[in-house]
Amino acid sequence: MRLVILDNYDLASEWAAKYICNRIIQFKPGQDRYFTLGLPTGSTPLGCYKKLIEYHKNGDLSFKYVKTFNMDEYVGLPRNHPESYHSYMWNNFFKHIDIDPNNAHILDGNAADLQAECDAFEKKIKEAGGIDLFVGEGIGPDGHIAFNEPGSSLVSRTRLKTLAMDTILANAKYFDGDLSKVPTMALTVGVGTVMDAREVMILITGAHKAFALYKAIEEGVNHMWTVSAFQQHPRTIFVCDEDATLELRVKTVKYFKGLMHVHNKLVDPLYSMKEGD
Amino acid sequence: ISPAQSAALGHVLQFTNCRLLRGGTLLREDLWVREGRVLDPEKLFFDERRLADKQKDCGGCILAPGFIDVQINAAGGFGVDFSQATEDVGSGVALVARKILSHGVTAFCPTLVTSPPEVYHKVLPQIPVKRGGPHGAGVIGVHLEGPFISRQKRGAHPEAYVRSFEANAFHDVLATYGSLDNVCILTLAPELGRSHEVIQELTARGIRVSLGHSVADLRTAEDAMQSGATFITHLFNAMLPFHHRDPGIVGLLTSDQVPPGRHIFYGMIADGIHTNPAALRIAHRAHPQGLVLVTDAIPALGLGNGRHTLGQQVVEVDGLSAYVAGTKTLCGSIAPMDVCVRHFLQTTGCSVESALESASLHPAQLLGLEKHKGTLDFGADADFVVLDDALHVQATYISGELVWQAEMARQ
Numbered sequence: 194m195r196l197v198i199l200d201n202y203d204l205a206s207e208w209a210a211k212y213i214c215n216r217i218i219q220f221k222p223g224q225d226r227y228f229t230l231g232l233p234t235g236s237t238p239l240g241c242y243k244k245l246i247e248y249h250k251n252g253d254l255s256f257k258y259v260k261t262f263n264m265d266e267y268v269g270l271p272r273n274h275p276e277s278y279h280s281y282m283w284n285n286f287f288k289h290i291d292i293d294p295n296n297a298h299i300l301d302g303n304a305a306d307l308q309a310e311c312d313a314f315e316k317k318i319k320e321a322g323g324i325d326l327f328v329g330e331g332i333g334p335d336g337h338i339a340f341n342e343p344g345s346s347l348v349s350r351t352r353l354k355t356l357a358m359d360t361i362l363a364n365a366k367y368f369d370g371d372l373s374k375v376p377t378m379a380l381t382v383g384v385g386t387v388m389d390a391r392e393v394m395i396l397i398t399g400a401h402k403a404f405a406l407y408k409a410i411e412e413g414v415n416h417m418w419t420v421s422a423f424q425q426h427p428r429t430i431f432v433c434d435e436d437a438t439l440e441l442r443v444k445t446v447k448y449f450k451g452l453m454h455v456h457n458k459l460v461d462p463l464y465s466m467k468e469g470d
Numbered sequence: 471i472s473p474a475q476s477a478a479l480g481h482v483l484q485f486t487n488c489r490l491l492r493g494g495t496l497l498r499e500d501l502w503v504r505e506g507r508v509l510d511p512e513k514l515f516f517d518e519r520r521l522a523d524k525q526k527d528c529g530g531c532i533l534a535p536g537f538i539d540v541q542i543n544a545a546g547g548f549g550v551d552f553s554q555a556t557e558d559v560g561s562g563v564a565l566v567a568r569k570i571l572s573h574g575v576t577a578f579c580p581t582l583v584t585s586p587p588e589v590y591h592k593v594l595p596q597i598p599v600k601r602g603g604p605h606g607a608g609v610i611g612v613h614l615e616g617p618f619i620s621r622q623k624r625g626a627h628p629e630a631y632v633r634s635f636e637a638n639a640f641h642d643v644l645a646t647y648g649s650l651d652n653v654c655i656l657t658l659a660p661e662l663g664r665s666h667e668v669i670q671e672l673t674a675r676g677i678r679v680s681l682g683h684s685v686a687d688l689r690t691a692e693d694a695m696q697s698g699a700t701f702i703t704h705l706f707n708a709m710l711p712f713h714h715r716d717p718g719i720v721g722l723l724t725s726d727q728v729p730p731g732r733h734i735f736y737g738m739i740a741d742g743i744h745t746n747p748a749a750l751r752i753a754h755r756a757h758p759q760g761l762v763l764v765t766d767a768i769p770a771l772g773l774g775n776g777r778h779t780l781g782q783q784v785v786e787v788d789g790l791s792a793y794v795a796g797t798k799t800l801c802g803s804i805a806p807m808d809v810c811v812r813h814f815l816q817t818t819g820c821s822v823e824s825a826l827e828s829a830s831l832h833p834a835q836l837l838g839l840e841k842h843k844g845t846l847d848f849g850a851d852a853d854f855v856v857l858d859d860a861l862h863v864q865a866t867y868i869s870g871e872l873v874w875q876a877e878m879a880r881q
Contacts, residue, residue, distance in 0.1 A: 272516065279516055283515060288511060288515070293521070294514075294516070294521065
C-alpha cells in the first residue's frame with residue numbers, strides 16, 4: 194500500500210486529483226481505448242472533483258475517452274431528488290466536464306428488478322474491460338467501502354444492501370435531519386467488485402475517520418472493517434490528511450511521510466493534454 | 471428513450487460562460503434551450519444520454535429573463551401612436567415591438583390612454599395577442615388606461631373622454647371598448663360608482679385590474695383590492711399623495727387587508743423624472759416584491775426633442791422629459807426599459823437580481839405568466855436578455871432565437 198499523507202484536506206484533494214489526471218493522460222486514452230474510472234460520492238471527494246474540473250476547464254484534461262462507474266446509489270429515491278447520487282454526480286462533476294453521457298454509469302435505484310440491475314452493472318464493467326482506477330472515499334466511521342457495511346463479504350459483488358443505522362444517522366444531515374426521510378437501502382458495488390480494479394485509491398480525511406483508518410491498515414483483514422480488504426490488493430493508495438492519521442502509530446506515519454518524495458513523483462510533473470506537452 | 475426519439479425532440483443549444491438569473495440569484499450555470507424552451511440538462515444527460523448540438527460562449531455576461539413592459543403607450547414612441555384611430559395600428563404595434571427588442575424587452579402590453587369609444591372599437595381588434603420572435607417582442611395583451619378614471623387626476627389624458635360607469639356598470643364598459651378579447655390589464659379609478667361590480671366582472675374574465683388616475687382613499691383602494699384589483703398604475707403619479715392619516719392608494723403597499731396568499735403589484739417609472747429617488751426608495755423598501763418597472767413610454771420615445779402627439783394630445787419633449795404642450799403636466803416617459811433598470815439599480819442600491827426581477831419576474835407574476843415568462847426555470851419560454859455587468863443590453867433572444875444584437879457584440 195501507499196499511504197500518502199498531506200497536511201490538510203485541500204492538499205489531499207489536490208494530490209488525489211493530480212494523480213487521477215496523470216493516470217488518465219499517461220494511459221493515452223482514445224477512440225478504441227477508454228480509461229475506466231470508478232467514482233465515489235459524499236463530502237470527502239468534493240475537493241478532488243473541483244480540482245479535476247479545474248484541470249478540464251484549463252484545457253489540460255479531457256474526459257472524452259473516459260468511462261465512469263459510480264460505486265452506489267440509493268434505492269427508491271427519485272433520480273432527480275437533490276440527494277440522489279445521480280444529482281450529486283451531475284452537479285458536482287458531469288455538468289462541468291466533457292464526458293459522453295453514454296459512458297457515465299450509475300446504478301439505477303428505481304429499477305424494476307434491482308438484482309438484475311446490479312448484475313447488468315457488473316456486466317457493463319466487464320464489457321468495458323474492467324476498471325483501471327477505482328476511487329473510493331469516506332469509508333465512514335465504521336470503515337466501510339461504498340455501502341459495504343460491517344459484516345459484508347469481502348468477496349461480495351454489486352448488490353442490494355440495507356444500510357446500517359450509523360450510515361443512516363450520518364446521512365440524516367442531507368435530509369433535513371429527518372430520519373424518516375433517509376433511504377434505508379442502496380445498491381452498491383461489492384468489496385470484490387472494487388478489488389477487481391487494477392488500481393484502488395481511497396480518500397480519507399478528517400479526525401472522525403482516524404479510528405477507521407487505523408483499523409483498516411494497522412489491524413488485520415476483517416469483514417467488520419471492509420476497507421481492510423485492500424491490504425490484499427496489489428496496488429492501493431490511501432490519500433489522507435494529517436487528522437485522519439491521528440490513531441495510527443507514530444512509526445507508521447513517520448515511515449510513510451518519509452516516502453513523500455517518492456509519492457510526489459507520481460504527481461509532479463503534472464501532465465496536460467494540451468498540444469506540445 | 472432512444473436516440474431516434476431524442477433527435478426528434480429537436481436541436482439542443484447550450485449557452486456557456488454566463489451567469490443565469492434563477493431562483494433570485496445569479497448562478498454560474500449554463501442555459502440549455504430546445505424548441506424555444508429552457509431545458510433541464512440533467513434530464514437530457516441521464517434520460518437521453520445526449521450533449522448539446524451547439525454551444526454559444528456568452529463571454530461571462532449575465533443572462534436574465536427578457537424584460538416585460540406592461541405599460542408602454544401608443545407604440546412606446548418612434549412616432550407611432552396607438553390611440554390615434556388609424557387604419558394601420560397593426561404595423562404601428564409591429565414597429566414598436568421590433569424597436570423595444572434593443573431595450574431587452576421580449577414581451578409587452580401596448581397601452582391605450584383615455585380615448586373616445588370610436589377609437590377603442592377601431593383599434594382594439596387590430597392589436598391581437600401575438601408571440602414574439604425576430605419580428606419583435608410578443609404582445610401579451612392590451613393595457614387600457616382609462617377612460618374610467620378621475621377627472622381630477624387625469625394627468626395628460628383628454629378631459630373630454632373621461633367617463634364613469636355609474637349608469638350601467640359593466641355594460642358601459644363593454645359599450646365603451648367594444649370587445650375585451652385582447653385586453654389583459656385595465657386601469658380605473660375605484661372611487662367611481664359601481665366599481666366593485668366592474669372590478670369583479672373584469673377579474674372573473676382574467677383581466678388584471680389596476681388602480682390609477684384616482685383620488686381614492688385607502689379604504690376605497692382596499693375594497694377594490696378585495697374585489698380583485700392586483701395592480702397600481704405608476705405609483706405616486708396621478709393619485710393622492712401619501713398622507714399619514716390616510717395613505718391613499720400608496721398605503722396598499724403595506725396594507726393588512728391584502729387577501730391571503732396574494733400581494734399587490736405596483737408600477738414604477740424609474741426614469742429619474744416621474745418619481746423622486748427618495749420616494750422610489752421608500753416604495754421599494756416598503757414592498758420590494760411588488761415593484762414592477764414600467765416605461766410608460768410615449769410615442770415620442772426615440773424621436774428626439776420637439777412636439778409630438780400622444781392620443782388626442784400634443785406633447786413637448788425635452789431631453790428625458792415629456793410634458794403636455796404648454797403645461798408642467800408630465801405625460802409618459804421616454805426612458806427605455808434598460809435605462810429604467812439601470813437607473814433603478816443605481817437609485818435604490820438594490821441587488822442586480824432584484825432590479826432584474828422587477829422588470830421580468832414581477833410583471834410576469836402580475837399577469838399570471840410566471841411559469842413561462844419572466845423566469846429561466848426549466849420549461850419556461852427561452853426569452854432572455856444578455857447583459858454586461860453594467861446591465862447594458864448586449865443581445866436579446868426570444869424562444870432561444872437571437873432577435874437583436876448590439877453593434878459591439880456583432881464585431
